[in-house]
Amino acid sequence: MEETGLSDSEIAFINTHKHENASQLILRAGQFKGLDIKKLAAQIISRQKAAKKLPEWYANEKLIFPPALSVEQCSSEATARFKASLVSGKTLVDITGGMGVDCFYMSRKFGNAHYFEMQETVAATAEYNFQQLGAANIKVHAADSLAALEAENIPADWIYADPARRNEQREKVVLLSDCTPDIVSNQEILFENTPNILLKTSPLLDIDLAARELQNLKEVYTIGYEQECKELLFVLDKNHNSAEFTIKVRILDDQGYPLKSLDFDREMERNAKVTYSAPASYLYEPHAAVLKAGAFKTSCERYALNKIAANSQLYTSESLVADFPGRSFKITAICKPDMREISKHIGGDKANLTTRNFPAKTEELRKKWKLKEGGDYYLFATTLSDNTRVVIVTTKAAT
Structure with missing residues (x-):
């Protein structure tokens, strides 16, 4: 097998230039004799993308990172830590390995883990990285996981899967069978x-279609x-024979601990009582994960x-x-969707803008009103229950 690791001189180069523009380093490649600058520039780009997303991995200077796109698509440390909180036992089998x-x-919650990945180079890199991270309980298999599971029974407390889209050009994943x-x-x-x-999937997947499958x-x-819904997790239990399932919204901090939670099911949502009113003292915008879950009436009740x-x-x-799972705002004014009116309440031409149930997009309004992004005011262009179109002027609530 080809040597996977980085040499001391390569590690030193990456550390010296880790905050620099990688394209500029490639242009100056002639200055750095005896080093593969394209290879090292790729590592620098990937590490820059991993700095906030994977701080523990970024801090380990010996790790090999995959191409930047793979880093963008992999789980963050926060979401991976959360997944680890859901599972435990003697044996874990990860059937879709990837970056690992x-x-x-998750392997930290098990006596041993089996990592399966069909691409040999990806598997070799993961094995090397696991060694550097001290994860001695993970056994790497460069093999087809389903074929291995079918050929020889591997008793596991949990199986984990993160299936990939077959066609990367598809704009939306509708069915699990498309993965x-x-x-x-x-x-x-x-x-x-x-x-x-x-089972982990893209947040684009339709929850109810997946539930039927x-x-x-x-x-x-x-x-x-x-501010994003990062992923969906489906928990399948062989002993759960009901057609009903619980939907759990979890909004995480940087360590993967839930800051806000909301549990409900589809029957609760159907039966939840909704009341309507004009905007009062406070306004609430549900987190994207709440909207994805479909907790529209439940949030009200x-x-x-x-x-x-x-x-x-x-x-x-x-x-x-x-404890509302989303953003909370103090309403300071309600006015017509007209910049002359809005500017009276924000004292200028700078504010954050959101449109909800409004016949124009955010960027269209921003351009029309010559409104600059930022500041302490948050504007919501929306439609009230009597079909009046308004802008609700707010500031962040002190929570």
Whole structure:
């Protein structure tokens, strides 16, 4: 096998230039004799992308990083740590290896772990990185995981899968069967090896379509990190025979601990009571993970809020609700969607702008109103329940 690691001189070069523009380093390659600058520049680019996303890996100067796109697509340290909080036991089998971030963090909760990856170079890099990280309990297999599971039973407490899209040009993943490996068709094989499956997918996947495809679905997590819904997690339990499943919203901090949580199911959502009112003292914008979960009516009932309109997905209350899973704002004014009116309330031409249930996009309004991005004011261009179009002027609530 080709030598995987970095030499001392390569590590020194990366450390010296890790904050620099990699393209400029390539242009100056002639200055650095005896070094493959394209290779090292690629490592620098990937490390720069990993600095915030994977701080523990970034801090280890011996690790080899895959191309920058792979770093962008891999799990963050925060979401990987959260996944590790859901699983434990004697044996873990990761059937879709890749960079190995999820496998590494989850393996800490098991006596041993099996990592499967069909691409030999990817598997070799992961094996090298696991060694540098001290994960001696992970056994790397450069092999087809499903074929291995079918050929020889590997008893596991949990199987983990992060299936990839077959066609990277597709704008949207609609069905799990559009992914590789096809978990839907191979559930029987997986359950012959384990009672528990943790499945990660893109947040673009339709939750209810996936629920109809999967057997023994117990829980679905919509994972929020910073302002985005980062991923969906499907928990399959061989002993869960009900068609009902719980949806769990988790908004994480940098260490993977939930800052905000919301649990419900589809029946609760159908039966939740919704009340409407004009904007009161406070305005609430649900986190993207709440919206993905579909907790539109549940959010109203659970936090004793009113919706400002059926389709706006903005909520209001007279008193501040501190634990709302999203952003909370203090309303300072409500005005017509006209810049002359807005500027009276924001004292200039600078504010953050969001549109919800409004017949114009954010960028269109920003251009029309000559509104600069930033500042302490947050504007919501929206439609009220009586179909009046307004701009709600707010500042962040002190929580």
